Amino acid sequence: MTQALTHESTRREIATDLGVLRYHEAGDGPPLLLLHGSGPGVTGWRNYRGVLADFAEHFRCLVLEFPGFGVSDPGDGHPMAMAGRSVGVFLDAIGVDGPVDMIGNSMGGIVAATVAINAPQRVNKLVTIGGIGKNTFAPSPGEGIRLLMEFTDNPTREGLVRWLHSMVYDPSVVTEELIEERWALATDPTTLAIASRMYSSAAFAANTAAAKASGATPYWAQLSKITAPTLLTWGRDDRVSPVDMAMLPMRDIPNAELHVFPNCGHWTMIEAKEAWTAAVLAFLLRKDDV
Secondary structure (H helix, E strand, O other): OOOOOOHHHHEEEEEEOOEEEEEEEEOOOOEEEEEOOOOOOOOHHHHHOOOHHHHHOOOEEEEEOOOOOOOOOOOOOOHHHHHHHHHHHHHHHOOOOOOEEEEEEOHHHHHHHHHHHHOHHHEEEEEEEOOOOOOOOOOOOOHHHHHHHHHHHOOOHHHHHHHHHHOOOOHHHOOHHHHHHHHHHHOOHHHHHHHHHHHOHHHHHHHHHHHHHHOOOOHHHHHHHOOOOEEEEEEOOOOOOOHHHHHHHHHHOOOEEEEEEOOOOOOHHHHOHHHHHHHHHHHHHOOOOO
């Protein structure tokens, strides 16, 4: 039986070069870093609160709150860049210098994959929840990203509800409680301003153009460099990161396996909670990969 964990009992903070980083900590054992996604009102706690106790039975769970999303200090950079930098800064600050298992949801999966590419000594095993790769058959950006840009350009409650419904297969997941807690943080002026650096339609177009003009190799073209055993988890009915995105990482990451959950949208750890948790724990606890 899993233990009861609360937001208050697990909340921690630490001063770093990126300002104060806040996080949640639970459990004992080898370190497991959980990285959240993006979008209006997101936090690490909200992404992982439903599964944290299950993982805390086996691991020292560390749920990092990325700068700029309303929990850790805001920072002055692009949210994705700040998130990527924060992983190493955070692990150094809390004294974890060896490899850790990482779970990354959506944007957090891209961050974790990028760490695995550029600092492989940091990553023991890697689990992603949608998000990584490149659209192979479906149009890009996906429906959920387009709705996210619409909300960022015009932050209305109706726009938030439309975006939330694009995240899930089962509309009953989008409760009034979920809408209200997301709305409160999503419309915080500082958080909304930082989100605009990434997801306003103008910023999205500018960032895409700048990335092409730079000639830099995108992370998805470097997935073959990931040496960590990797579990890709995906909702079959994901409307944010269509499941065809999994084709590239499934083929390019040398030691990757893919688990697709039916009747499930972008939030696999929420909509397919029991099946997802069982699959991820089996992968992380398996001894023949390391």
